[in-house]
Amino acid sequence: MSLDKNAARSPRATQRPTAVTHHGITVEDPYSWLRAANWREVMADPSVLAPEIRDYLEAENAYTDAVLDPLKGLQERLVAELRGRIAEDDWSVPLPDGHFGYGSAYIHGAEHPRLIRMPRHIAEAVGPDNPPTAPDVLLDANREAEGTGYFRLGSASHSPDHKRLAWTADRTGGELFTLFVRDLESGEDVTLFERVTPAHTFASDAETVVAVELDENHRPARVYARKSGEPPMLIYEEEDPGFFVSVSRSLSGRFIVVDAHDHQTSEVRLFDALDPSTEPRLVAERIEGEEYDVAHNEDTLFIRTNRDARDFRIVRAPVDDPARENWEDIVPHRPGILIVDMIVFADYLVWLERENALPRIVIRRLADGDEHQIAFDEEAYALGLGEGYEFQTNSLRFSYSSMTTPTEVWDYDMATRERRLRKRQVIPSGHDASRYVTRRLMATAPDGETVPVSLMHHVDTPIDGSAPCLLYGYGAYGITIPASFSANALSLVDRGFVYAIAHIRGGMDKGFDWYDKGRREHKPNTFSDFVAAADHLIAEKYTHRGGIAAQGGSAGGLLMGAVANAAPDRFGCIVAEVPFVDVLTTMLDDTLPLTPPEWPEWGDPIRDEAAFRRIHAYSPVDNVSAQAYPAMLVLAGVSDPRVTYWEPAKWVARLRDTATNDPLILLKTNMEAGHGGASGRFKRLEEIALVQSFVIAVLGRDTAA
Numbered sequence: 001m002s003l004d005k006n007a008a009r010s011p012r013a014t015q016r017p018t019a020v021t022h023h024g025i026t027v028e029d030p031y032s033w034l035r036a037a038n039w040r041e042v043m044a045d046p047s048v049l050a051p052e053i054r055d056y057l058e059a060e061n062a063y064t065d066a067v068l069d070p071l072k073g074l075q076e077r078l079v080a081e082l083r084g085r086i087a088e089d090d091w092s093v094p095l096p097d098g099h100f101g102y103g104s105a106y107i108h109g110a111e112h113p114r115l116i117r118m119p120r121h122i123a124e125a126v127g128p129d130n131p132p133t134a135p136d137v138l139l140d141a142n143r144e145a146e147g148t149g150y151f152r153l154g155s156a157s158h159s160p161d162h163k164r165l166a167w168t169a170d171r172t173g174g175e176l177f178t179l180f181v182r183d184l185e186s187g188e189d190v191t192l193f194e195r196v197t198p199a200h201t202f203a204s205d206a207e208t209v210v211a212v213e214l215d216e217n218h219r220p221a222r223v224y225a226r227k228s229g230e231p232p233m234l235i236y237e238e239e240d241p242g243f244f245v246s247v248s249r250s251l252s253g254r255f256i257v258v259d260a261h262d263h264q265t266s267e268v269r270l271f272d273a274l275d276p277s278t279e280p281r282l283v284a285e286r287i288e289g290e291e292y293d294v295a296h297n298e299d300t301l302f303i304r305t306n307r308d309a310r311d312f313r314i315v316r317a318p319v320d321d322p323a324r325e326n327w328e329d330i331v332p333h334r335p336g337i338l339i340v341d342m343i344v345f346a347d348y349l350v351w352l353e354r355e356n357a358l359p360r361i362v363i364r365r366l367a368d369g370d371e372h373q374i375a376f377d378e379e380a381y382a383l384g385l386g387e388g389y390e391f392q393t394n395s396l397r398f399s400y401s402s403m404t405t406p407t408e409v410w411d412y413d414m415a416t417r418e419r420r421l422r423k424r425q426v427i428p429s430g431h432d433a434s435r436y437v438t439r440r441l442m443a444t445a446p447d448g449e450t451v452p453v454s455l456m457h458h459v460d461t462p463i464d465g466s467a468p469c470l471l472y473g474y475g476a477y478g479i480t481i482p483a484s485f486s487a488n489a490l491s492l493v494d495r496g497f498v499y500a501i502a503h504i505r506g507g508m509d510k511g512f513d514w515y516d517k518g519r520r521e522h523k524p525n526t527f528s529d530f531v532a533a534a535d536h537l538i539a540e541k542y543t544h545r546g547g548i549a550a551q552g553g554s555a556g557g558l559l560m561g562a563v564a565n566a567a568p569d570r571f572g573c574i575v576a577e578v579p580f581v582d583v584l585t586t587m588l589d590d591t592l593p594l595t596p597p598e599w600p601e602w603g604d605p606i607r608d609e610a611a612f613r614r615i616h617a618y619s620p621v622d623n624v625s626a627q628a629y630p631a632m633l634v635l636a637g638v639s640d641p642r643v644t645y646w647e648p649a650k651w652v653a654r655l656r657d658t659a660t661n662d663p664l665i666l667l668k669t670n671m672e673a674g675h676g677g678a679s680g681r682f683k684r685l686e687e688i689a690l691v692q693s694f695v696i697a698v699l700g701r702d703t704a705a
Helices: 039-044 051-084 122-127 141-144 512-516 523-538 555-566 583-587 595-602 608-616 645-660 683-699
Strands: 019-022 024-027 095-097 100-105 114-119 136-140 154-156 165-172 176-185 191-201 209-214 220-226 233-237 243-250 255-261 265-272 293-297 302-303 315-318 328-331 337-342 350-355 358-365 371-374 381-386 395-402 408-413 419-424 436-444 450-458 467-474 498-502 547-551 571-577 629-635 665-670
Touching: 039 645, 051 358, 051 665, 051 683, 095 122, 100 122, 100 176, 114 122, 114 141, 136 141, 136 154, 136 165, 154 191, 165 191, 176 209, 191 220, 209 243, 220 350, 243 358, 255 293, 265 293, 265 302, 265 629, 293 337, 302 337, 315 337, 328 665, 350 381, 358 645, 450 523, 467 523, 498 523, 523 547, 523 555, 547 555, 547 683, 555 571, 571 683, 583 595, 583 608, 629 683, 645 665, 665 683
Parallel strands: 220 243, 467 498, 467 547, 547 571, 571 629, 629 665
Antiparallel strands: 019 024, 095 100, 100 114, 114 136, 154 165, 165 176, 176 191, 191 209, 209 220, 220 233, 243 255, 255 265, 293 302, 302 315, 315 328, 337 350, 350 358, 358 371, 381 395, 395 408, 408 419, 436 450, 450 498
């Protein structure tokens, strides 16, 4: 099925010439009027968007709807397929804490979860064929979502005495969360905070809640402690607008942990969980480029740090004097082996490490240093650690999946080394892993680096260059895209697509250097790595030139814009979701929520001429040129605080006015949501089906699965 870009008249944004000059360089921006002057208010209430801007975005939506109208039948089939792979009555394995087990569950047809609790002996009996039965429902997010156009449950935590539940919710998509405390006996809620981040924690008194408030520029900056019926008490305020603040509670229960950080530097303070108002303990003052995080055990702090260790090491220090000069190695630095995460229990130190893009779990008994690993044999797979609630335990929870193996949740006895399967992801419509092939390839980048590519295809798909391919990439902030199971990808794979993930620089797939060589002055490596992955897939006959659908979102949307400018002929179409494409203008605007914290990642073009020139050379909006572009589907959210809606809107307008081949360019803005798209597990499927139907139609695979 082909798409007719002339099914309706494509909108054309009015050009209103404006220009800004920095470092003697003038940059034209004819679409700057799309940036709402009241953008802060729009984050909280999308209805206050200026009518002129709203009319333009709605015209784009109407055009997209008209062009994609012939795909409605395909989209309905895709939604049915996608929904058929979701267990309607799904549940999480309860986490034990004292006499209870806490978890979440969905009932048939529900968009949102219910938070549940049950006696510990019932929780411990839960297994793959024994779901939680007759639990107490602490909170039903579906009831809370009634009457709202958007609802997102943030996070929830129970008090140490199990009498209260603190929970957060966002009702605009602008990531402005309200924090409530529910009395679990009466079911009554008290509003404790507004305009906070989703994360929070109880203090040891089981009444005081510690949360992080957003400042006027939407940045997590102030930490408050508050008890119901009393005024909030400020316990920490971050003065540097380039640093965000987060809060948690140590697994030991002794400390409230306040972490101030940007993308390359961190600083941790420990507050007494018995009384957060007391003077905090600074672990180690911030030093630019040094990161660390902290766990506690008796009189010792365990610290994961990149100080003198690009791929991180684990040290210990006395609680009473944790300054850097007292740090003692317990897991030394090993170049190329990245320590991703750690958990400290009463008797064990556990860490997740990654080598050559493959993870493994290492467990060390603290009493005598006895150490062993948990690893798997597939070519590509994903592991995840779960901290849980209990400090004094021998049980470690971890998850495992691969591109062909649905997610499994395991409990591992660290003393006996016995594994117990607690849950296997159910695919109600059926899934036979033997019908799929997963591979790990290594593409060669222009500078000789080898770029891992994870892929999956159906056993019946011919590897002769004829297959279409969806190639996904991200490549920023050190975030690693795991080779994990994606039930949604099966709708493409079952239609003969090769589904591939390019583990490009900018992530930490191959260690910290892999990240460092994909940011700031090395950012172009991210883009050339992705093109190299595409070329390798073509050379190995997994697909063909023009047969690739490239997909990325947020910072991965920047990747999409950059490769569209640099190598448009490789791709049959591009899907850019909430794409960060107006990089230069955004990094020049220090009033936006994320700009100051982003400078370590991209550079500060306000004060650094070299950074200005570097970003200007690749920023997608600024580098659209008179050439042929592939078809594109661009998705945005009107209340998005991370990638503001006007970035993709300006990009689409410039592409329409500049491309020489009059390509099919579609912009779809969710007028009720932000960065995460539609809320609810089934509503989200409609967006996925929209993307997949576009890809299928453009690349000519409109067949039933």
